[in-house]
Amino acid sequence: MAFSSGCRIGAPVAAILLLGLAAAASAQLSATFYDTSCPSALATIKSAVTAAVNSEPRMGASLLRLHFHDCFVQGCDASVLLNDTATFTGEQTAFPNRDSIRGFGVIDTAKAQVEAVCPQTVSCADILTVAARDSVVALGGPSYTVPLGRRDSTTASLSEANSDLPPPTSDLADLVGNFSRKGLSVTDMVALSGAHTIGQAECKNFRSRIYGESNIDAAFAASRQANCPQSSDGDKNLAPLDESTPDAFDNAYYVNMLSQQGLLHSDQQLFNGGSTDDLVSTYASDAAQFSADFAAAMVNMGNIGVLTGAQGEIRLICSKVN
Ligand code: HEM
Numbered sequence: 592m593a594f595s596s597g598c599r600i601g602a603p604v605a606a607i608l609l610l611g612l613a614a615a616a617s618a619q620l621s622a623t624f625y626d627t628s629c630p631s632a633l634a635t636i637k638s639a640v641t642a643a644v645n646s647e648p649r650m651g652a653s654l655l656r657l658h659f660h661d662c663f664v665q666g667c668d669a670s671v672l673l674n675d676t677a678t679f680t681g682e683q684t685a686f687p688n689r690d691s692i693r694g695f696g697v698i699d700t701a702k703a704q705v706e707a708v709c710p711q712t713v714s715c716a717d718i719l720t721v722a723a724r725d726s727v728v729a730l731g732g733p734s735y736t737v738p739l740g741r742r743d744s745t746t747a748s749l750s751e752a753n754s755d756l757p758p759p760t761s762d763l764a765d766l767v768g769n770f771s772r773k774g775l776s777v778t779d780m781v782a783l784s785g786a787h788t789i790g791q792a793e794c795k796n797f798r799s800r801i802y803g804e805s806n807i808d809a810a811f812a813a814s815r816q817a818n819c820p821q822s823s824d825g826d827k828n829l830a831p832l833d834e835s836t837p838d839a840f841d842n843a844y845y846v847n848m849l850s851q852q853g854l855l856h857s858d859q860q861l862f863n864g865g866s867t868d869d870l871v872s873t874y875a876s877d878a879a880q881f882s883a884d885f886a887a888a889m890v891n892m893g894n895i896g897v898l899t900g901a902q903g904e905i906r907l908i909c910s911k912v913n
């Protein structure tokens with residue numbers, strides 16, 4: 592490490608140096624990072640992701656969410672991929688993750704294929720970031736260039752996974768605050784929420800909304816209630832986050848908001864008479880603006896807390912430290 596035990600510096604100086612390193616770290620990401628060391632990396636990841644999404648469209652949603660859950664906990668460092676061991680508890684059993692995040696097998700397959708052509712060169716954190724982009728593209732969403740050069744953590748944080756991933760009961764102010772703490776703007780937050788144009792949610796995560804809230808379309812609530820009983824039966828029953836086009840990455844999520852057909856409480860918060868109403872209306876009517884803002888926001892999210900240079904490691908297997 593840069594600061595060996597023999598190097599004595601005062602705490603304020605160290606803090607300034609560390610801040611400088613953090614800024615430099617994200618500046619070091621580069622779209623061409625593997626161009627020489629592993630020129631086939633991106634094509635290899637893309638083919639693994641495309642095959643998985645073609646055989647199960649929801650997998651694209653699951654991989655996109657896995658990247659989000661990685662980045663909001665310790666930064667985009669593949670910490671979410673680490674399994675528990677006898678001496679270590681990872682993030683996968685955290686409340687927002689348990690029995691809910693998926694896609695590990697696709698990342699493991701992509702990693703094995705990349706390792707076969709470029710041993711210990713491409714990080715799991717980069718593979719997950721690229722897989723999220725390729726998933727969006729496979730489902731018809733915008734493409735964008737992914738800055739690369741992340742390295743993998745040697746630790747994970749169960750407590751941060753429990754505290755830093757916003758729950759679906761969040762109000763608008765909570766969401767704004769939670770994303771701001773990660774350096775993301777209100778526009779980033781609203782655009783990234785458009786990820787809920789694909790994928791599924793479990794009944795337990797929207798039950799209180801479809802039975803208890805008034806800012807919901809009555810016919811929509813009734814149709815969701817049919818497969819999500821008010822008792823605790825059916826906690827795991829699934830419903831699409833976007834009923835109209837659940838497997839297409841489009842701007843329908845925002846169109847749904849306008850008619851109070853957001854599935855999660857947190858979704859409808861973005862269009863509920865508050866400061867983000869105008870942006871939701873814009874995205875509902877202007878798919879190109881949504882695509883541009885989503886792509887930019889994904890790059891911003893992908894920069895959160897990255898490890899670069901000599902930090903961390905390149906894991907050989909994504910589910911365990913070397
Ligand atoms: C704004 C705050 C957010 C909240 C409160 C939230 C909450 C949730 C919840 C509760 C689910 C359903 C999980 C389940 O029932 O198993 C879900 C699913 C999903 N979330 Fe979010 N989410 C948020 C932001 C995001 C972001 C930023 C992304 C990605 C950019 C994202 C992508 C997804 C996707 C794609 C799914 C479906 C996953 C699948 O079908 O496997 N979410 N989210």
Ligand SMILES: *[C@@H]1O[C@H](CO)[C@@H](O)[C@H](O)[C@H]1NC(C)=O
Binds near residue numbers: 766768769772
């Ligand atoms: C998210 O927002 C809630 C409500 O404001 C707050 O209690 C929680 O601490 C926030 N979490 C983070 C990580 O900012």
Ligand SMILES: *[C@@H]1O[C@H](CO)[C@@H](O)[C@H](O)[C@H]1NC(C)=O
Binds near residue numbers: 674908910911
């Ligand atoms: C991590 O857990 C998954 C699921 O149980 C398993 O398939 C995988 O082999 C585990 N990885 C390691 C390194 O044990």
